[in-house]
Amino acid sequence: MATAHQRTLARFMVAPSVVLLLLWMIVPLAMTLWFSFQRYNLLMPGMEEFIGLSNYRYFLTDPGFWTALTNTLLMVAGILLISVVGGVGLAMLIDQPIFGQGIVRLLVLAPFFVMPTVSALIWKNMFMNPENGLFASLARAVGAQPIDFLGQYPLLSIIVIVAWQWLPFATLILLTSLQSLDSEQVEAAEMDGASAWARFTHLTLPHMSRAITVVILIETIFLLSVFAEILVTTNGGPGYQSTNLTYLVYSQALLQFDVGGASAGGIVAVDPRQHRGALPDAPDRQDAGLRGRTWHAAFPIRANGSSPSSPGRRPC
């Protein structure tokens, strides 16, 4: 990128993808915005009209809105906490030279390759089921009363399930960062009399701070819209106990066939994710899934029919 000529050429070369991406993001966003100011219910065709902020007022005064907002924030914070702290720990653990290192690393990363719906179903039926789940068996084995996790602690259960899925991602990023820590720096600190804990706080953590920021940013974007895991486990319940904003939009719109209201909710709930474009390396798999989810949220009817959403995230 040294000369003006090269820069011009570079602009031409990237132009098609930039234009395509812009259209890909701008068009749905613009349509969602437009619908959010319309009365647009699929049960009442031909009645479309401009109704200002009514859709927003309707969504924000919904009895579930504040619970869903709190749940969304709790979910994001909880999952971030588990995946960052756990990720740092796991990364440091599998960075140690051990026998079968390659296999261990592959196993640690495995959950990331399981589809969200599948992993949520596995957790629901094989682990957390109060009758024949693994945890119930364990509880009975020690003579305790099995816990109905999804019924009694729905939000916590979903946090655990989603954290399990995101832990490998955090571990991978943090491990890469850890491996780039200069071993001579660690040795210098050792000679300077720093204990293992002091080396961790003064050297390892500051070194990983940028990677931790990246993990938090990327995960936040995706965690704001957790959907499939809720759909296949608790359906947002009991009550609104495990409903987040994305799920609220979905359930409202699905029940009421109200495209206008759903669009307003989508704008409220989905807005932070529009900044995703600024992040260069969001994983493709999740990205495709996310777009599917956004689509669900804004156009639930089509999502049930022949939608472009990814398989596995479709409400079954």
Add this chain to the structure above:
Amino acid sequence: MGRITLENVRKAFGDVEVIPGVDLTIEDGEFAVFVGPSGCGKSTLLRLIAGLEDVTSGRILIDGQDVTAAPPARRRLAMVFQSYALYPHMSVRKNIAFPLKMAKMPEAEQQRRVAKAARILNLDSYLDRRPGQLSGGQRQRVAIGRAIVREPEAFLFDEPLSNLDAALRVNMRVEISQLHNNLKTTMVYVTHDQVEAMTMADKIVVLRAGRVEQVGSPLALYNKPANKFVAGFIGSPNMNFIDGEAAARHGAHSIGVRPEHWRLSTTEGAFAGQVGVAEHLGSDTFLHVDLDGGAHVIARASGEFPVSHGDRIWLTPQDDRVYRFDKQGLAA
């Protein structure tokens, strides 16, 4: 006090024996240089002394105290790494103060020592910068500063100048020598550069494949190399070796003559040859000469020695400056 003694120290990485057994004493206040070709185990030996590697067998004593099993921090040594190993997210001040902070020294004393080190090393105006904002030479000074504030028993340097450009290297060489003169602390310095070894050392330890080939002062090694390897390694340009009949005349398997120990003539001498490349340094000229027997030697001539490419030339070694080696390469 900082007297370092190695007793039959061995080191193997798995099956590979890197240090087959070293006995060595570095006296208190001495500037010892480990020198040898790349990969000969200099860094490994230094890291064994530092405690960054465990010895396979043998003992390491500091001031008579066995530290073989002691962790690095307990050995009261400070090390300057080749990559400087500065902490990138800390300011220069915090870098230098780090060992003091780890030792839980009172804040005022920390500041006093940092200020003193900064004054010695000319770092006053950089104290609040990050290492990334410094030049190579400045980073080197910070690394030395971090080492001296601890007032260690001995300093360990692992090729500290190899990342600097030639001019800076000469400056830092002098600065480190001056630092040694001022502090009078034991220093162990690793380098592959025999010029650094010759100019800085009180005692040079020549290593080859993990073995100590010879230990001595720079001039002792220059004047009385114990074997062909040391003779060839010390001195610049390298010593010329001549085998065969010419060597047999001196009663040896092989003889060595340093480039500066030839008498040159355009008319007569012991060896005749043809001038190849002539390197003019101004003060001296190094002549690459192809002898008639097939040997290739280098001779130092004065700056204005009147020969050029292709001329005939005669070389005669100075009588007392012919080094004789037997079949095993040992000095005879």
